[in-house]
Amino acid sequence: MRKNIVKIIFVLFMGSAGFVYAQMSGKITGYVFDSKTKEPLPGANVQIEGTFIGASCDANGYFQILKASPGLFQLKASYIGFKSKVVSVNVRIDRTERVQVFLNPAPIEIEQIVITGSRQPQDLASAAASISVLGENEIKRRNNFRIDEALLSVPGVTMVGENINIRGGSGYNRLGGSRTLVLLDDVPILNSDLGEANWSILPVSEIEHIEVLKGAASSLYGSGALSGVVNIITKNPSKHHSLSFRQTSGFYDKPSVPQWKWTNKLLYFNKTDVSYSNSVGPVGLRLAVSHHQSTGDRQNGYLNRWYLTGKAHWQISDQSTLTLFSTYSNEDRELFLQWLEQNQALRVPPTDLNNRFKLTGYVGYAVYHKLFSPTFSSKIRLSYNQQLVGMPFNITSAFTPALGLSGEVQFNWLPHADHSLSFGLDYKHDNVASQYYGKRSANGISPYIQEIWQISRLLQLNAGMRIDTYTLVGDSVEAQLSPKIGFSYQPVYGSILHFSVGRGFRAATVVERFISAGSKDFKALPNPDLQPERSVLFDAGIRQKINDVAYAELSLFSSTYKNLIEPTLASDLTAQFINYPKSRIQGIETDFRWQMWKDRLSLHASATWMDPREVESNKPLFYRPRFISYFTPSFTYGSFVFETDFRYQGRIQRVAIYPLDERVPTKVWNVRFIYQMKHLNFQFNIRNAFNYNYTVSERVLGEIRNFSLSVNGDF
Amino acid sequence: MRRAYKKYPGFIFLIVALSVLPGCEIDHGLDIMKSKITGDIIFLNPDKRPDYVESVRIVAAVKFPFTSLSDVVFMNTSINLSKEKSVYEIPAPISTYQVVAAVWKKKGQAWNYTNLLGIYGFNPLSGQFEFKKVILTKSDPVAQGIDIYCDWSTLRP
Numbered sequence: 001m002r003k004n005i006v007k008i009i010f011v012l013f014m015g016s017a018g019f020v021y022a023q024m025s026g027k028i029t030g031y032v033f034d035s036k037t038k039e040p041l042p043g044a045n046v047q048i049e050g051t052f053i054g055a056s057c058d059a060n061g062y063f064q065i066l067k068a069s070p071g072l073f074q075l076k077a078s079y080i081g082f083k084s085k086v087v088s089v090n091v092r093i094d095r096t097e098r099v100q101v102f103l104n105p106a107p108i109e110i111e112q113i114v115i116t117g118s119r120q121p122q123d124l125a126s127a128a129a130s131i132s133v134l135g136e137n138e139i140k141r142r143n144n145f146r147i148d149e150a151l152l153s154v155p156g157v158t159m160v161g162e163n164i165n166i167r168g169g170s171g172y173n174r175l176g177g178s179r180t181l182v183l184l185d186d187v188p189i190l191n192s193d194l195g196e197a198n199w200s201i202l203p204v205s206e207i208e209h210i211e212v213l214k215g216a217a218s219s220l221y222g223s224g225a226l227s228g229v230v231n232i233i234t235k236n237p238s239k240h241h242s243l244s245f246r247q248t249s250g251f252y253d254k255p256s257v258p259q260w261k262w263t264n265k266l267l268y269f270n271k272t273d274v275s276y277s278n279s280v281g282p283v284g285l286r287l288a289v290s291h292h293q294s295t296g297d298r299q300n301g302y303l304n305r306w307y308l309t310g311k312a313h314w315q316i317s318d319q320s321t322l323t324l325f326s327t328y329s330n331e332d333r334e335l336f337l338q339w340l341e342q343n344q345a346l347r348v349p350p351t352d353l354n355n356r357f358k359l360t361g362y363v364g365y366a367v368y369h370k371l372f373s374p375t376f377s378s379k380i381r382l383s384y385n386q387q388l389v390g391m392p393f394n395i396t397s398a399f400t401p402a403l404g405l406s407g408e409v410q411f412n413w414l415p416h417a418d419h420s421l422s423f424g425l426d427y428k429h430d431n432v433a434s435q436y437y438g439k440r441s442a443n444g445i446s447p448y449i450q451e452i453w454q455i456s457r458l459l460q461l462n463a464g465m466r467i468d469t470y471t472l473v474g475d476s477v478e479a480q481l482s483p484k485i486g487f488s489y490q491p492v493y494g495s496i497l498h499f500s501v502g503r504g505f506r507a508a509t510v511v512e513r514f515i516s517a518g519s520k521d522f523k524a525l526p527n528p529d530l531q532p533e534r535s536v537l538f539d540a541g542i543r544q545k546i547n548d549v550a551y552a553e554l555s556l557f558s559s560t561y562k563n564l565i566e567p568t569l570a571s572d573l574t575a576q577f578i579n580y581p582k583s584r585i586q587g588i589e590t591d592f593r594w595q596m597w598k599d600r601l602s603l604h605a606s607a608t609w610m611d612p613r614e615v616e617s618n619k620p621l622f623y624r625p626r627f628i629s630y631f632t633p634s635f636t637y638g639s640f641v642f643e644t645d646f647r648y649q650g651r652i653q654r655v656a657i658y659p660l661d662e663r664v665p666t667k668v669w670n671v672r673f674i675y676q677m678k679h680l681n682f683q684f685n686i687r688n689a690f691n692y693n694y695t696v697s698e699r700v701l702g703e704i705r706n707f708s709l710s711v712n713g714d715f
Numbered sequence: 716m717r718r719a720y721k722k723y724p725g726f727i728f729l730i731v732a733l734s735v736l737p738g739c740e741i742d743h744g745l746d747i748m749k750s751k752i753t754g755d756i757i758f759l760n761p762d763k764r765p766d767y768v769e770s771v772r773i774v775a776a777v778k779f780p781f782t783s784l785s786d787v788v789f790m791n792t793s794i795n796l797s798k799e800k801s802v803y804e805i806p807a808p809i810s811t812y813q814v815v816a817a818v819w820k821k822k823g824q825a826w827n828y829t830n831l832l833g834i835y836g837f838n839p840l841s842g843q844f845e846f847k848k849v850i851l852t853k854s855d856p857v858a859q860g861i862d863i864y865c866d867w868s869t870l871r872p
Contacts, residue, residue: 256743257743257745257746257747259747260747338791340791340792341748341790341791341806342745342747342748342806343747343748343806345745349791349792350792523825568783569783569784569785574825655785656785657784657785658784658785658788659785660777660785660788660807660808660810661808662745662748662808664744664745665744667742667744690741690742690743691743692742692743692744693743693744693745693746694744694745695745701745
């Protein structure tokens with residue numbers, strides 16, 4: 001009875017809020033353009049300040065806000081890589097106000113809206129935590145095959161094998177779970193058995209931008225967000241017809257070491273991405289098909305991958321929308337686990353020859369948004385994640401796809417002009433089965449609350465907490481409280497100080513606790529007593545704008561980890577995951593952007609210094625470099641662009657398996673020439689231009705030099 | 716030229732920058748490993764080779780007895796078991812190796828590098844049984860004549 005009363009009150013409250021809001025209103029429509037090129041900006045966001053009412057632009061830069069209350073409002077337009085702009089709009093009853101907004105390109109990326117730092121839209125400039133954004137243009141220019149390759153240009157990010165490291169937070173945990181949570185449009189997509197990210201789940205061409213939150217973020221997202229969060233935001237359907245294609249073809253050069261040559265055949269790759277988008281009435285649709293194929297640059301390098309992606313956006317009413325998304329990937333590939341020997345670094349041991357397996361992944365979600373009033377909105381999300389990412393030890397056939405179901409209810413409320421509140425509940429169900437760890441299922445339920453308080457015009461406070469309860473059916477219950485607090489302060493115009501402290505945790509994955517495998521060359525023992533990993537992160541820094549042409553950011557960070565879960569490998573090739581005691585990573589990160597010479601020359605440089613250590617032994621942590629840097633000069637002259645990327649990663653200090661092997665720093669130059677026409681874009685790429693040899697993980701050489709030509713069309 | 720410089724400064728800068736590049740000495744990073752251990756592996760009593768032996772590899776260990784895989788360097792290929800004597804070569808980083816040995820693998824099972832079949836310094840023919848170190852240095856990166864005797868008759872499953 002009591003429950004029913006609560007339900008009735010809730011429905012009445014929601015219904016009345018919707019009713020009040022649905023009264024007399026006007027309409028705002030318009031376009032958002034690049035002020036320099038006069039081209040439309042698809043994906044740009046437009047929002048009435050102080051409310052949740054807004055819209056995003058379609059392929060023609062067009063937007064419409066159907067139900068706006070009458071009155072004078074400030075309309076804010078924002079887009080990644082552009083300065084936000086606020087224009088005044090006077091909304092009148094039953095009238096349509098038309099606006100055109102021209103945004104200026106910005107080298108200063110702080111004037112952007114991000115969502116990952118607080119689970120609600122927020123200016124990057126005022127974020128308390130360190131967040132980097134990788135925009136669509138940067139992603140497009142680099143023309144990467146996979147998401148993880150694109151992430152390498154983010155300050156502080158490195159990859160060891162397929163493990164992403166944000167400020168050295170992960171190391172290399174083959175078979176172990178990821179210490180960085182990966183989201184797709186805010187939906188967690190780590191697979192349910194291994195707890196790893198599948199970087200092949202989505203073609204890079206379907207990404208609108210990527211937000212990378214650095215540091216512990218379990219107060220926002222729960223387990224997995226131990227050292228950071230990667231949020232991949234996909235492109236939205238457009239209001240009008242839009243067709244895009246990209247064809248890339250290329251070939252691999254000879255290795256720089258003649259003894260490594262292993263075939264006389266031409267080694268090549270092809271990548272085709274096609275997408276189409278249109279709207280039929282209130283429903284916008286986007287469909288994309290991609291096919292990637294490569295012979296690889298080495299033995300067992302073959303790859304054949306298909307993607308099918310779809311997104312639908314239905315404007316059900318003025319106050320509600322439904323978004324459906326699904327992506328499917330199918331990969332047939334050979335496995336290069338490690339080289340035969342350093343003197344034959346592009347060959348595999350004879351026993352590994354033609355090791356081949358198929359991987360599939362499917363992620364789908366439905367998100368329903370409801371705007372109850374200009375200051376109160378909700379989001380309900382259901383998602384399904386089915387992935388067979390596979391074991392990199394040739395025993396994929398022993399696994400069944402891991403299933404992950406999750407749901408979320410979130411409310412956003414602006415109780416006052418200075419307060420913005422988000423609260424909600426996440427639910428997660430994992431179901432996995434394999435002959436190596438049996439049948440397992442788990443449930444997680446997590447309430448959370450986040451507050452952004454604009455204390456004064458110059459000072460903003462971010463605070464929040466989350467309680468995670470994760471129950472492994474028939475086994476243990478993990479409970480964790482994760483609080484966080486942070487602030488940003490603008491002492492003078494152009495300078496922003498920020499500080500945050502937060503807690504992170506990651507529950508041991510099913511594989512880490514229960515794997516019991518004995519393959520041809522590898523044995524694994526279970527460890528059901530594994531404790532969750534925990535971390536506490538401090539992050540403080542300054543964001544400094546210099547005369548609208550330059551931007552610099554300096555951050556100091558310190559993370560303390562307890563019970564890190566790492567594999568040990570004995571001489572009989574028996575592996576087991578165990579908890580390591582306390583570790584600490586301290587460091588400094590800088591990021592600098594400079595636009596000069598009438599915006600013809602731009603520079604982007606970043607550097608991260610770290611000291612990752614086990615506290616008790618004072619030894620360096622496994623698989624972490626001490627220094628990483630990235631340098632991208634870009635020169636534009638008319639329709640021509642010449643750009644290079646230089647990526648430096650210091651020598652990995654300590655490794656677990658082959659410490660005697662020679663290890664070198666990573667020094668990779670990528671070079672590209674771009675010719676831009678109105679609808680077409682031609683690009684010539686040289687990756688690893690100096691054919692530098694380094695290892696991406698133990699006994700696995702980085703990609704050798706390759707040349708490619710790509711044509712991109714947008715119609 | 717001066718006019719061209721004024722009109723196309725970027726391109727001239729680019730051409731100058733690119734023309735300097737070929738003159739630079741380029742660091743190619745990893746190269747082949749020049750240090751190695753080489754010798755003969757000699758199988759004694761070949762008629763007594765058990766059927767359960769699938770494969771034999773050479774390992775070199777910086778610590779002995781070794782407890783972790785990080786202590787050893789090993790070949791990824793198997794020795795030809797049908798020959799009584801084969802030449803082996805194992806690329807090994809510059810280091811001091813406490814033991815160089817042949818290890819065997821049981822059919823259908825994983826490698827266990829503590830399954831020793833023969834050790835450098837142990838010669839059943841001459842009656843010599845001592846662990847001999849192998850030292851690879853930058854000035855002397857190749858250790859030759861590191862012969863290993865393996866007596867099949869001593870093997871126990």
